[in-house]
Amino acid sequence: MHARSRRRSRARLAACAAAAALALTACTGGGGGGGGQGSGAPGDRLTDEGRVSHLVLGDFSGQTNPKANYNPFSATALGPLWTIYDQLYVVNSYDCTEEPQLATGYEWTSPTELRITTRDGVTWNDGEPFSARDVAFTFNLLRDNPALDTRGVAPGLVGAEATSGTEVVLTFEQPSFSRSGMYLQTLVVAEHVWADVDDPVTFTAEDAAVGTGAFTVKSFNPQRFTVERNPDSWRADTVVVDEPWFEKADAGGQVDQLKLARGEYDNNSMYVPDIEETYVAKDPEHHHYWFPSGSPISLFMNLEQAPFDDVEFRRAISVGLDRVALTEDAGSGYVEVASQTLLVLPGQSDWLDPTIPDEGYLPYDPDAADAALTAAGYALDDSGRRLGKDGEPMRFSFITPQGWSDWTAAANSLKDDFDALGIQVTVETPEFPTLEQDRLVGNFDMTFGVRAGQCSMFQNYDEPLGSANAAPIGERATTNEVRWSDAHTDDLLAQLAGTPDADEQKPIVHQLQQVMVDEVPFIPLWYGGKWFEFTTKNVTGWPSAEDPHAGPDNQHLIFTRLTPVTG
Amino acid sequence: MAYFARRIGFFLLTLWGAVTLNFLIPRLSGGDPAQAILQRIAGKEARVDPAQLAAVRAMLGVPDEPLWRQYLDYLGNMASGNFGVSYTYFPYSVSEVIGEAVPWTIVLVGVTLVLSFAIGTLLGTWVAWRRGTTFDSVLTVTSAFVGTLPFFWIALVLIYVFAITLGWLPPSGGFSGLLEPAPTAAFVADAWPYFILPAAAIMITGPIGWLLGMRNNMVQSLGEDFARFGRAKGLSNRRLAIAYGARVAILPNVTGFALALGGLIGGTVLVEQTFNYPGTGRLLLEAVSNKDYPLMQTIFLFIAVGVLVANLVADVLYGVLDPRARRREAA
Numbered sequence: 001m002h003a004r005s006r007r008r009s010r011a012r013l014a015a016c017a018a019a020a021a022l023a024l025t026a027c028t029g030g031g032g033g034g035g036g037q038g039s040g041a042p043g044d045r046l047t048d049e050g051r052v053s054h055l056v057l058g059d060f061s062g063q064t065n066p067k068a069n070y071n072p073f074s075a076t077a078l079g080p081l082w083t084i085y086d087q088l089y090v091v092n093s094y095d096c097t098e099e100p101q102l103a104t105g106y107e108w109t110s111p112t113e114l115r116i117t118t119r120d121g122v123t124w125n126d127g128e129p130f131s132a133r134d135v136a137f138t139f140n141l142l143r144d145n146p147a148l149d150t151r152g153v154a155p156g157l158v159g160a161e162a163t164s165g166t167e168v169v170l171t172f173e174q175p176s177f178s179r180s181g182m183y184l185q186t187l188v189v190a191e192h193v194w195a196d197v198d199d200p201v202t203f204t205a206e207d208a209a210v211g212t213g214a215f216t217v218k219s220f221n222p223q224r225f226t227v228e229r230n231p232d233s234w235r236a237d238t239v240v241v242d243e244p245w246f247e248k249a250d251a252g253g254q255v256d257q258l259k260l261a262r263g264e265y266d267n268n269s270m271y272v273p274d275i276e277e278t279y280v281a282k283d284p285e286h287h288h289y290w291f292p293s294g295s296p297i298s299l300f301m302n303l304e305q306a307p308f309d310d311v312e313f314r315r316a317i318s319v320g321l322d323r324v325a326l327t328e329d330a331g332s333g334y335v336e337v338a339s340q341t342l343l344v345l346p347g348q349s350d351w352l353d354p355t356i357p358d359e360g361y362l363p364y365d366p367d368a369a370d371a372a373l374t375a376a377g378y379a380l381d382d383s384g385r386r387l388g389k390d391g392e393p394m395r396f397s398f399i400t401p402q403g404w405s406d407w408t409a410a411a412n413s414l415k416d417d418f419d420a421l422g423i424q425v426t427v428e429t430p431e432f433p434t435l436e437q438d439r440l441v442g443n444f445d446m447t448f449g450v451r452a453g454q455c456s457m458f459q460n461y462d463e464p465l466g467s468a469n470a471a472p473i474g475e476r477a478t479t480n481e482v483r484w485s486d487a488h489t490d491d492l493l494a495q496l497a498g499t500p501d502a503d504e505q506k507p508i509v510h511q512l513q514q515v516m517v518d519e520v521p522f523i524p525l526w527y528g529g530k531w532f533e534f535t536t537k538n539v540t541g542w543p544s545a546e547d548p549h550a551g552p553d554n555q556h557l558i559f560t561r562l563t564p565v566t567g
Numbered sequence: 568m569a570y571f572a573r574r575i576g577f578f579l580l581t582l583w584g585a586v587t588l589n590f591l592i593p594r595l596s597g598g599d600p601a602q603a604i605l606q607r608i609a610g611k612e613a614r615v616d617p618a619q620l621a622a623v624r625a626m627l628g629v630p631d632e633p634l635w636r637q638y639l640d641y642l643g644n645m646a647s648g649n650f651g652v653s654y655t656y657f658p659y660s661v662s663e664v665i666g667e668a669v670p671w672t673i674v675l676v677g678v679t680l681v682l683s684f685a686i687g688t689l690l691g692t693w694v695a696w697r698r699g700t701t702f703d704s705v706l707t708v709t710s711a712f713v714g715t716l717p718f719f720w721i722a723l724v725l726i727y728v729f730a731i732t733l734g735w736l737p738p739s740g741g742f743s744g745l746l747e748p749a750p751t752a753a754f755v756a757d758a759w760p761y762f763i764l765p766a767a768a769i770m771i772t773g774p775i776g777w778l779l780g781m782r783n784n785m786v787q788s789l790g791e792d793f794a795r796f797g798r799a800k801g802l803s804n805r806r807l808a809i810a811y812g813a814r815v816a817i818l819p820n821v822t823g824f825a826l827a828l829g830g831l832i833g834g835t836v837l838v839e840q841t842f843n844y845p846g847t848g849r850l851l852l853e854a855v856s857n858k859d860y861p862l863m864q865t866i867f868l869f870i871a872v873g874v875l876v877a878n879l880v881a882d883v884l885y886g887v888l889d890p891r892a893r894r895r896e897a898a
Contacts, residue, residue: 064853065668065845067659075604075623076657147625152618201626202658222845223744247744255738255843258731433858436602478617 042286042537042565051229051240052538052564058268060225060246068220070209072187073148074201080246081187082555083227084125084211088116088135089184093551094292094347094543096455098181101556102130102188102212108500111175114183118166122234124190125216126208132162137191139170139183147201153186177500178458188212214239214559223248238560240539260533263287267534267542269552273332279533286537290544292551293347293527295453296338297407299414300439300482300522301446304473307388308445312376314520319362320369321417327526330410337361338524341513342452342460347548351457353510356517366420373421386422394423396445401432407448410525439481442473449481450528457505458496461512465489465521484521539564570886570893578879585871590641593860594634600654600858601627627654645868651861655853661865665847667748669832671741672839672846675762676831679769684824686770687777688817694778695785695816696808707782714775722768722841729764736764739843765842769835777820784816818889822881829877832869 045053060066061079072081088103105117122130139160142149149155158171170183190210197203209217214235215227225246229239249256249270257272259265261282272279272289280287299321301308308314323337339345341360343352352359370380378386378394385393396418400411411427418425425446430438438444452460463469467490469480477483489512496508515521532552534542539562543550550557601623632640644650650661690706697703730738742748742758788794789812797807836848843849847866854862886893 063655063857064843064849065656065664067656067664069658074657075619075626076655147622150616150619150622152616152622155618202652204658219747221742221744221747223740223742248740255726258738432606433602436606 040537045538046564046566047242050564051242052562054243054245055241055266055538056264057244057246058265058270059249062222064248065222066225066248067222068204068206070205070217071148071200071203072189073142073145073150074204075150078225080225080227080244080555081211082213083215083244083559084209084213084217085187085189086212087185087187087556088118090554090556091181091185091455092549092557093455093553094548096348098184099557102135103184106180106184108177108180111177111498111500112172114170114172114176114180116168116170116184118168119234120166122212123232124192124210124212125230125233126190126193126210128190128192128210130188130190130212131165132168133165134191135168135188136160136162137195138186138188139168141189141194141200142186145200151182151186153182175498178456178462178497180500181454181456215244218243235560240562240564241559244559263535263537265533265535266538267532269531270533271529271531272533275334275533283535283537286535287533288536288542288544289531289533290542290548290552291334291529291531292545292548293336293344294530295450296342296344296524296527297410297448297450298338298522298524299446300444300449302442302444303482303484303521304442305445306390307378307394310376311519312372313378314523316369316372316376316378317421318520318523319365319372320421321414321523321525322364323362323525324364326410326413329413330406330526331529332406335526335529338527340517340520340524342464342516342524343513344453344527351506351509353513355510356513360513360517366417369421380422384422385424396423396425398425398427398446399435399438399444400427400429400448401435402429403432411448440476442471442477442481442483448525449522451479452524453527457509457512458493461489461496461509462493465512465515466493482522486515486519489515537565571883574879574882574886578875582872582875585875586642586645586868587638589864589867589871590638593858593863600860603856603858604654626657641864650865653854653862654859655857655862661861664862665850665865665869668845668847668850671844672832672835672848675765675769675838675844675846676835679766679773680824680827680831683770683773684777684820684827687774688781688820690774691778691781692785692808692813692816695782695789695812696804698782698786698789703782707779710775710778714772714779716772718768718772718837719841721771722765722838725764725768726842737761738764741843741845761842761844765838765844768842769838777823780823781813781816781820784819785812788812788815818885821888822885825877825881825884826874827877829874829880830870832866832873 047053057080059079062069062076066078069077070081070084071077072085086102088101089106090099090101091097092099100119102119102122103116104119107115109115116132116135118130118132118135124130137160139153139157143154143157143159146154156173156176158173160168160170162168176183193205193208193210194200194203212233214230214233216230218226218228220226226243227246228243229241230236233239247265256270257278260268260270260272261278263283263286275289279289301314303309318340327333327335327337339360340362341352341356343349343360345352345359349359373386374380377389381387381393388394398411398415400407408427408429415425415427435447439447439449449464451464454460463479464482465484465486466480467485469478470483470485471477473483492508492512492515496505496512499505499508530552532543534544536542541558541562543552543554543558549561552558601620604623604627605619648662650665652658653661653664656664694703694706726738729736737743737760741761742754743761746754746757748754748758785808789808794807794812797811798804802811832847835846836852838844839846839849840852847869850862851866853859854866
């Protein structure tokens with residue numbers, strides 16, 4: 001009896017296993033998910049009108065479980081709102097040229113008055129006509145709701161007024177040419193929609209994403225955000241994509257990189273280790289990438305502490321750091337060494353001071369650094385440790401955020417450079433919010449900082465060097481964390497703020513570069529990379545190293561300059 | 568009666584303690600949610616504009632009342648169910664955000680928990696019945712070994728084999744994105760393949776605890792005097808094992824199951840993070856990383872309440888199932 005029941009139960013078990021296996025295989029079909037889109041021949045997606053049916057693009061922010069938020073000023077807005085709303089101008093982030101969008105001209109009629117001419121014949125996507133009144137309304141909205149002013153447009157803005165259907169005048173409290181780019185890049189919203197909103201801060205525009213942009217919202221769910229081409233928009237004939245699809249990336253990144261490698265994204269901006277092998281090699285004809293330089297990441301030293309307050313010490317250190325080795329550690333060789341002038345070269349080379357040797361790129365010369373340190377009064381003792389002016393061996397801590405592995409690698413590379421000079425450095429990795437707090441109140445010896453890299457030269461130099469942006473140790477500085485305070489620099493910055501003309505600004509910016517090179521308030525090390533990958537299987541015309549017609553973040557420009565591939 | 572009254576009293580006291588700690592701990596750890604939000608938006612290597620910071624702070628409305636005032640408001644809010652607005656998903660309320668994530672976790676964890684319990688307990692009973700044989704040794708040693716494998720390793724192996732190499736199942740996510748999430752048959756058909764891999768990953772290590780526990784309890788109860796007495800009296804092995812041995816042995820497993828149910832809501836952070844499954848575990852991890860106090864607090868509250876309620880239920884259940892416990896307490 002036992003043997004038979006054992007056989008029967010074994011048979012039952014086998015039957016169950018077979019059924020389960022069959023059930024599993026029944027699911028093979030739907031399991032691919034987004035798998036099919038990547039494989040396809042060039043020209044596959046061509047529609048009858050000669051456009052591309054869809055492009056698969058990357059993440060649309062909103063964290064892991066996005067909610068619809070089409071309020072372009074909200075801090076939790078979705079990423080691709082550039083598809084729905086337009087700016088007055090777009091400033092090309094590669095070469096800083098200004099491209100007219102909703103505005104066709106502007107003029108500073110006085111240092112505190114900006115007159116903007118808006119484009120004629122534009123309609124909102126709900127059919128209402130666009131006018132300068134919408135622009136005036138937008139600026140006043142930002143002025144009245146500080147919580148919406150995520151670009152810092154409102155401080156100093158007295159008001160905006162539409163003097164006609166196509167002209168709007170902005171009035172400021174102080175001369176504001178230096179922030180011109182910021183005002184021109186404001187996204188414009190519709191007065192007829194927003195004027196009736198109770199609380200613009202919590203308004204998500206979920207049912208009313210009214211914009212002048214090239215696309216309108218088609219559908220939204222936490223995995224995919226789809227917009228469709230607006231045939232009535234003012235530049236509909238330059239738009240060759242019918243439906244951009246934005247797909248949520250997975251949290252880990254590895255699966256996403258696999259999708260990228262298989263060509264499932266037409267365009268994305270993700271960090272990919274060893275991109276030649278993992279991405280380009282999979283389809284060398286169509287897979288391309290371009291990593292232009294972004295803001296420089298610099299070594300910040302606390303200028304209120306000895307020996308960092310000694311300019312001789314800083315000058316000596318600045319040639320004792322091996323920046324090339326650092327770019328290999330920190331950026332897998334994708335990123336470039338930065339110039340001491342604080343400019344992003346070669347994109348901003350127009351502003352470079354020609355009298356500065358080697359464009360401000362400092363050499364790596366540890367022997368010269370050693371000699372300079374000794375000459376400045378920081379000699380080595382018998383065990384090879386460098387002594388401070390107080391006779392004690394120098395010992396510093398270097399803080400860098402927990403979990404940012406490339407920055408930690410860079411910090412360790414710097415630590416080795418300091419070791420070679422006899423200075424002991426300990427790398428610490430506190431959590432990011434703790435580190436931010438410490439950096440702002442000046443509770444650090446050395447750390448990394450990201451400043452400059454913008455198109456506004458005033459902003460580039462004022463933020464890290466303007467003494468008004470510093471604060472005593474223990475209080476939060478706004479942007480001048482190293483606490484550089486110098487009357488000559490402040491004077492130059494004040495001059496720069498009051499000069500609207502680029503040609504007149506250049507000599508002042510040259511002098512600011514000389515401050516950077518001579519006084520070494522901080523040391524730019526490498527340019528952060530802007531990641532940009534694209535395939536030319538369905539469209540061509542993407543910006544690249546050979547054709548840098550726009551920066552990777554200028555989507556308003558990029559998506560109106562594409563050409564479909566006809567296969 | 569006193570047994571139950573004592574349990575309920577203890578439950579209320581612990582609940583109050585948990586709620587108070589839930590309030591204090593995030594506030595003591597410091598950190599600035601506005602900065603966290605901004606750095607995420609700006610990206611790691613971009614400069615954070617001080618104007619943006621001011622705007623985000625204004626938006627979040629970080630309170631500056633004295634701590635005891637905030638505590639009283641907090642107690643009132645928790646009691647009335649007003650959990651506030653999430654920082655990460657501003658301006659959506661915490662209730663809405665959690666409400667969307669809860670069904671996913673309940674389906675994934677609920678189903679796998681029940682299945683793990685059932686399979687583990689049944690297998691454990693069978694193994695205990697066959698104790699001493701080769702079958703017993705092989706199964707016990709294998710399950711002990713499998714139980715020590717790191718969960719994320721199993722998950723990644725599954726993803727690599729079934730999703731990447733064979734391409735049978737999707738590697739991550741909860742649904743494909745072609746349909747809006749809704750309780751319709753079409754959406755269930757769309758989301759069903761995404762359920763399989765996470766469930767399989769849990770089911771590989773899930774039943775093991777129940778299995779080993781059940782087996783050990785049964786071996787012990789079958790070795791007791793009453794079992795020997797029953798055998799001497801002529802009861803068959805099967806009747807002895809199921810009607811007497813298993814019934815006693817299952818008691819700890821039942822209370823364990825009740826406790827596991829209590830940890831349902833926050834219990835699967837690792838699974839959901841690895842598979843990017845849109846449940847409350849992943850939401851909790853995100854809330855903690857972003858210092859999203861309202862969201863963090865509410866999820867922790869649910870976990871604390873869940874565990875305490877489950878504890879209470881387990882205690883009550885034990886009292887109901889096992890008269891010896893009630894009598895012991897009374898004595």
